Amino acid sequence: RSDAKTGLVGAFFPRSTRGGGPPDVTGASPRVARAAGGGVAVGRYDPTVRIIVQDIPWDHATGAALRLAQERETIERYGGDTEAGPKPSAEDTAAFLLATDGATGASVGCGGLRRLDERTYEIKRMYVVPEWRGRRIGGLLVRALEEHARGLGAQRMRLETGVEQPEAMRLYEKCGYTRIDRYGHYADCELSVCYERALDGAPSLV
Numbered sequence: 001r002s003d004a005k006t007g008l009v010g011a012f013f014p015r016s017t018r019g020g021g022p023p024d025v026t027g028a029s030p031r032v033a034r035a036a037g038g039g040v041a042v043g044r045y046d047p048t049v050r051i052i053v054q055d056i057p058w059d060h061a062t063g064a065a066l067r068l069a070q071e072r073e074t075i076e077r078y079g080g081d082t083e084a085g086p087k088p089s090a091e092d093t094a095a096f097l098l099a100t101d102g103a104t105g106a107s108v109g110c111g112g113l114r115r116l117d118e119r120t121y122e123i124k125r126m127y128v129v130p131e132w133r134g135r136r137i138g139g140l141l142v143r144a145l146e147e148h149a150r151g152l153g154a155q156r157m158r159l160e161t162g163v164e165q166p167e168a169m170r171l172y173e174k175c176g177y178t179r180i181d182r183y184g185h186y187a188d189c190e191l192s193v194c195y196e197r198a199l200d201g202a203p204s205l206v
Contacts, residue, residue, distance in 0.1 A: 085185025
């Protein structure tokens with residue numbers, strides 16, 4: 001759940017960073033960035049701004065702080081905790097991605113993947129720090145989550161957002177997601193809005 005508009009950012013998504021930091025690809029083209037780290041370059045290249053998206057442990061302190069900020073913002077918007085079903089946890093989260101500013105190291109957003117079945121993964125805890133919104137970072141995170149899910153064998157993505165989050169709905173629709181009937185734990189939640197995207201075509205636009 002995040003906002004994303006215009007004016008972006010190049011990005012680098014390393015395949016694995018749990019054993020160390022990503023390589024320095026400042027000033028490199030997306031092709032060079034991909035070759036340098038074996039990852040996926042995402043977005044339109046901008047030599048002045050670089051967003052790094054990497055997989056971090058669920059209990060990483062920065063990730064936990066961003067999830068708390070996302071939950072507080074959502075509770076404030078809805079007037080309470082209206083999340084349907086179990087909250088994501090280390091046990092059911094297949095990956096949790098952190099986006100940082102390559103120049104300053106500032107954390108700018110996050111997003112997670114929850115496995116629903118052998119071919120379907122759900123986007124959870126999407127969040128972009130307020131002062132970084134409007135730079136299409138949300139779209140970068142969606143794309144990175146999709147690429148990670150593909151690597152896990154996913155053929156379909158699903159997600160749930162809410163009726164009071166039109167900016168999130170615009171983001172997902174721009175990324176190629178189609179609104180579907182509420183599913184699973186959200187089936188009876190009138191505040192929920194659900195989306196789906198098949199991973200059999202081109203990557204999401206960012």
